[in-house]
Structure formats: structure tokens, C-alpha cells
Amino acid sequence: MARFFTKPDPADLQAGRITITGPDVNHITNVLRASKGDRLVLCDGAGTDYDVVIDEISRDRIVAVISNTGPSMTEPPVAITLFQGIPKADKMEYVIQKCVEIGVTRIVPVITSRSVVKFGSARDAEAKTARWNRIALEAAKQCDRGIVPEVAGPVKFDEALRLAEGHGLKLFPYEEEKEGSFTKVLQDHRAAMAGGEHGRTAGQKVAILIGPEGGFDPDEAEKAAASGFIPVTLGPRILRTETAGLVVASIVMYELGDMGDPVKIRNSGSADKQPGK
Missing domain, CATH: 3.40.1280.10 (SPOUT methyltransferase, trefoil knot domain)
Structure with missing residues (x-):
């Protein structure tokens, strides 16, 4: 699943969504050809992953609904x-x-x-x-x-x-x-x-x-x-x-560390699952 780094706005997180802006918008829409309903993984750069579903796409931003949140499974213990x-x-x-x-x-x-x-x-x-x-x-x-x-x-x-x-x-x-x-x-x-x-x-x-x-x-x-x-x-x-x-x-x-260990997989939840629902 495509993965991008972002700094979620606290108000957006409270509302169960994340807004993507900047160069990643072009990459998601024009390179990946993503559309409404497609799923992405967004990471805050500090070890937390957000599984999201694209809800809105415009020229300069993408609004995605959070379906699941959890710690990144790719960071080593050392x-x-x-x-x-x-x-x-x-x-x-x-x-x-x-x-x-x-x-x-x-x-x-x-x-x-x-x-x-x-x-x-x-x-x-x-x-x-x-x-x-x-x-x-x-x-x-x-x-x-x-x-x-x-x-x-x-x-x-x-x-x-x-x-x-x-x-x-x-x-x-x-x-x-x-x-x-x-x-x-x-x-x-x-x-x-x-x-x-x-x-x-x-x-x-x-x-x-x-x-x-x-x-x-x-x-x-x-x-x-x-x-x-x-x-x-x-x-x-x-x-x-x-x-x-x-x-x-x-x-x-x-x-x-974890090099050579089995890959840990976090349950990403269902595509239609939204926080609080």
C-alpha cells in the first residue's frame, strides 16, 4: 500500500481525518492515479501510522478518512x-x-x-x-x-x-x-x-x-x-x-534489532471503518 509522511493537524485528527497538501497531492493523483475510495498509509514521522481512505480530491489537497491508527511496525527495537x-x-x-x-x-x-x-x-x-x-x-x-x-x-x-x-x-x-x-x-x-x-x-x-x-x-x-x-x-x-x-x-x-525477523503486520481494519462509527 502506498505510504506517505505527513504532519496531521490536531483538529483534523479529532474529526477522524487527515488533509494532505504539497507535492504529495500531485504524486497521489497523477502518478499513482488514486481516486476516491482508494487506501493509503500516512505516517506522522514519529512512529504512528494512519490507514486512511481517500474521501475528497482537489487540485491542491486530498482529504482522507482515518480507518485505523497504530504504531509503525517497521521501526526496529534498537x-x-x-x-x-x-x-x-x-x-x-x-x-x-x-x-x-x-x-x-x-x-x-x-x-x-x-x-x-x-x-x-x-x-x-x-x-x-x-x-x-x-x-x-x-x-x-x-x-x-x-x-x-x-x-x-x-x-x-x-x-x-x-x-x-x-x-x-x-x-x-x-x-x-x-x-x-x-x-x-x-x-x-x-x-x-x-x-x-x-x-x-x-x-x-x-x-x-x-x-x-x-x-x-x-x-x-x-x-x-x-x-x-x-x-x-x-x-x-x-x-x-x-x-x-x-x-x-x-x-x-x-x-x-529485527533484521531477519518475521515481518510484523498490523491489522489495517476495513476500508469503510471510520473512527467513532
Whole structure:
């Protein structure tokens, strides 16, 4: 079923309907060729889905009646924040798109000592961040996310470490690390959660720290470890910066999240069912 993100008006919700405006109107009417009586899924971007039936269509808006409301069934139980050292060219856009598909909750671009990309002004950083968030939105639409993952504005390395506080598991894939087993770290974390050693919320929050091309310098690596990031090896091969975060996030999602689990399906109700009737 076609899925779109929208911010429902509280008054509309009280009346059991949602009004769609903006570019999605054209997509629904002219691309999908939808008509009155067709069903859609609308998501508020914060984890709530609305199954709706189109009731009115005009040139600039669509009014749909809510048939069912419930939590999104596509969001994982683990919240991953990727702290990504900003790579060159358009690699950051690739990382954002693919991480949203995998299920990452938040992406924080990090400026490190070896970062090649520099922002000439605050306005440049804001423009780039706006573009990154548009990419996240489009990826969220395409892969049926229940939220639109946030791409934060670029931060310096020390600020990234501060933002990572409060995560129950902090992973630091490091090319100089030869013994820290990624597999064992995940196994130990899962066992600790099962034993109640982590608070439920903190235990479900995972931070991943990835360096740019050239990696982190030794001082940054020491700071990361001192702040609670666990250095791990990803094996005998060196992964590119745009690959490493995707690999780590995928493995975490498989081991601690819902990747590979049976698909959960929420009862969408009947097409003619309306709230209060």
C-alpha cells in the first residue's frame, strides 16, 4: 500500500481525518492515479501510522478518512546513532541513504582532524544539512520507515563524544585494533541486557563511530576509548569509510534489532471503518 509522511493537524485528527497538501497531492493523483475510495498509509514521522481512505480530491489537497491508527511496525527495537566522519564528494549522501534503509535512527556528521571536507561558513553547513535531510526523507519514504531519521548538523569530534553519552553500547571500529572481537562485544551486550544490567532504554541505544578517509588520528582514538567507545576489529580487510558504517549497522541490526525477523503486520481494519462509527 502506498505510504506517505505527513504532519496531521490536531483538529483534523479529532474529526477522524487527515488533509494532505504539497507535492504529495500531485504524486497521489497523477502518478499513482488514486481516486476516491482508494487506501493509503500516512505516517506522522514519529512512529504512528494512519490507514486512511481517500474521501475528497482537489487540485491542491486530498482529504482522507482515518480507518485505523497504530504504531509503525517497521521501526526496529534498537536505536542506532551513526557518528560518521564526513567523507569526500557525495559519499555522505550514499551513507545517509543506505543507513536509513537499514534502520538507523540518527546520523551525526563529524568533523575530525583528518577530514578533507571543510565548510566555508555556517550557511554552507546549513545548506548541506538541509540537503542531507531531504535525502533521508526520500529514503524513509522508499523503504517504509515509521520515522524520518534526523541528520544533524556537522559537529566537531569532542562534541560527537558528548552526544554519544547515554548510549548503552558504543562501538568504535578501528583499523589499528587487532584483538577486540566485534562478535564478542555484541554477545556480551545481549547477555547484559537479558540479565537486566542495562536500563531498557539505554541498552537499546547504540552509537557507532566511523572515521573519514584516513581514519582517526591516535589522539582521537584515545579520546574515543576513554569516553566509553569500545574499539573493535572488523576482520582482516580494511573497509572504506562509506562501507564501514553500513556493515556495522547491519550487523547490529541483525544481532540486536529485527533484521531477519518475521515481518510484523498490523491489522489495517476495513476500508469503510471510520473512527467513532
